[in-house]
Amino acid sequence: GQNIDQPTEMTATEGAIVQINCTYQTSGFNGLFWYQQHAGEAPTFLSYNVLDGLEEKGRFSSFLSRSKGYSYLLLKELQMKDSASYLCAVGAYNTDKLIFGTGTRLQVFP
């Protein structure tokens, strides 16, 4: 079966660091994506990991461990505008399809 788990909600303080975890169990794996979605808007692409390790992109970093079926998104120097939902999605093997988790709603407080 296909299963992607993320925490439903998280809160953090402006300027802090937050880590959003994602675990997956899928029949086949071909990369893991992170998207950001502000309320009422479309998801926007943040990062893609296909090999184990850390990918850094400015304030955002994403980590993948394929053997553990685990990824995290790390957000540093949090800003109020980072309040959004963060979606973890796994690429299904040999197709163009993505399987999305339910998303983690992050609220950043002053």
Place this chain on the structure above:
Amino acid sequence: DGGITQSPKYLFRKEGQNVTLSCEQNLNHDAMYWYRQDPGQGLRLIYYSQIVNDFQKGDIAEGYSVSREKKESFPLTVTSAQKNPTAFYLCASSMGTSGPETQYFGPGTRLLVL
């Protein structure tokens, strides 16, 4: 200015009525997708198309239909058979070369039942 457009932004449907949601892209992408998003839930795949004149059912295709007559366009019809159509509908596209590619999303259409 490349991107994906969806229209309308809001759509109202009466009981027993079919409605069509538009999705157009000028990114020259081969693959296009339709997702439905309900509050507190992730994106669920309705239909996808990897090439013109071909499309496949996703996880929740019942009550929906699509066509892919042109590379740029992938309209979604919500039929009267879809009993709970109120949701946020997102269209996406990707290069679709081989295996998963980054999907780029349109702004979405919010469908409400009167």
